[in-house]
Amino acid sequence: MLYRVFDAAELPALVSAFMDGYEVVAPVKRGAHYSFEAISSPDEMDLAYDTTLASPKRYFLPPTETLMRYNAATNEVADFQEEVVPRVIFGAHACDINAINRLDLVFSDGRYPDPYYKARRAATLIVGVSCSPDSDCFCNLWDADEARFGYDLFLHRLGDKFLVSISSVEAANILESAVDLRDATNEDRIEFRHATRARQAAFNPDIPEIQDVAMLMDAFHSDPFWEELGSKCLACNACAAVCPTCFCFDIQDVLDPDGQTGERQRIWDACTSPQFAVVAGGHNFRPTGRERVRHRMYHKLNGFLATYDRMLCVGCGRCVKACKADINPIRVLEFFEKKGAEGAC
Ligand code: SF4
Ligand code: SF4
Known part of the structure; x- marks a missing residue:
């Protein structure tokens, strides 16, 4: 990995350099919250x-x-060619970069690569930035608190400077043209190590670390816990909307008023929706909150792991904040911690 250092005061110059050739999407403060815009x-x-x-x-x-x-009258189909904008996601945290890496597994690297996703992904540079966890973050439990790939630049804040990891030529050229770079010294590396340790020590110690949660979920598949947790679900789908790794979608044909022409749309869907598992004939494979929430947690902490060797949850904590019914992976970890304390597992 190539490491360089530049003064934090030069950050606006770097952003401006990217803005010359790309749409730059970055975290913006909106009231008490932040959003990527x-x-x-x-x-x-x-x-x-x-x-x-x-x-x-x-x-x-x-x-x-x-x-x-x-x-429908002429039986013609035209692929929709949406304009793909060259874009930079500037300031993504490691958990979000790891989430994009998981989406890549499904939409780019899988058996059926998705051309729409792939076109946007190929046109996007990612500039990561180091962070400090809040009380709902648990990315460290799934090894998602560091991004080892999936970015073009990663900026590690060290006081009044950035140590930058460089992993693409395209971004390196822009970086070099925008700021005054110097080689990283051993002192910079040691500072980086201290910053990493401080971040690791800042995670909420009350969130239990249950590394074998996937196996335990199989053992406790019929436990009343799932009824207790799932019966509270409001089916609002906020968890899926905020989650960086939820990727389920529905396909809908939308007819124009002439009843002949129309378009096929892909729309976000969520397994917490009561209609999600309804099939022809009206049968619902997951008719209650118990089945739906259990399915969601299994996909995050068990099923994806079996296929892709990593959790689908990256521990970003967004669903912890978004769910008004207090349903999230931490509740699952706490359940197994309690079971362990009771000697049940
Ligand atoms: S913490 Fe919640 S929102 Fe974040 S990745 Fe895991 S399931 Fe998704
Ligand atoms: S788990 Fe929570 S956020 Fe998700 S659909 Fe149910 S109530 Fe809404």
Whole structure:
């Protein structure tokens, strides 16, 4: 890995250099919260954020997108060519970069690569920035508190300077043209190590670390805990909307008023929705909150792991904040901690 150092005062110059050729999406403060938005000036960006309400997921997988247009009268289909904007996601935390890496596994690297996702991903540079966890963060439990790949630059804040990890030529050229770079010294590396240790020590110690949670979920699949947890679900789908790794979608054909032409749309869906598992004939494979919430937690902490060798949850803590019914992976970890204390596992 190539490491360089530049003064933090030069950060606006770096953002401006990216803005010359790309749409720059960065964290912006909105009232008491932060959100990723396209900015028109470096002054709008605030990198001292804890977390954003939603992740940058929508820049790769929009909430609604047109896949094709069709004409039922002529039986013609036209692929929809949405303009792909060269874009930089500036200031993503490690958990969100790890979440994008998981989306890549599904939409880019899988058996059926998704051309819409792949086009946006290929046109996007990612500049990561180091963070300090808040009380709901548990990315450290899933090894998602550091991004080892999936970014172009990663800026580690060390006081009044940044230690920058460089992993793409495209971003390196812009960096070099925008700021005064120097080689990292051994002192810089030691400072980086201290900053990393401080971050690791700042995670909430009350969140239990249950490394074998996937196996335990299989053992406790029928436990009344799932009824207790799932019966509280309001089916609002806020958890899926804010989650950086939820990728389920529905396909809908939207007819024009002429009844002949129309478009096929892909729309975010969520397994917590009561309609999600309804099939032809009206049967619902997951009719209650118990089944739906259990399924969601299994996909995050068990099923994806079996296929891709990593959790689908990156521990960003967004669903912890978003769910009004207090349903989230931490409750699952606490359940197994309690079972362990009782000697049940
Ligand atoms: S399940 Fe919750 S904590 Fe895990 S990645 Fe999704 S929003 Fe973040
Ligand atoms: S788990 Fe929480 S956020 Fe998700 S749908 Fe149910 S009530 Fe809404």
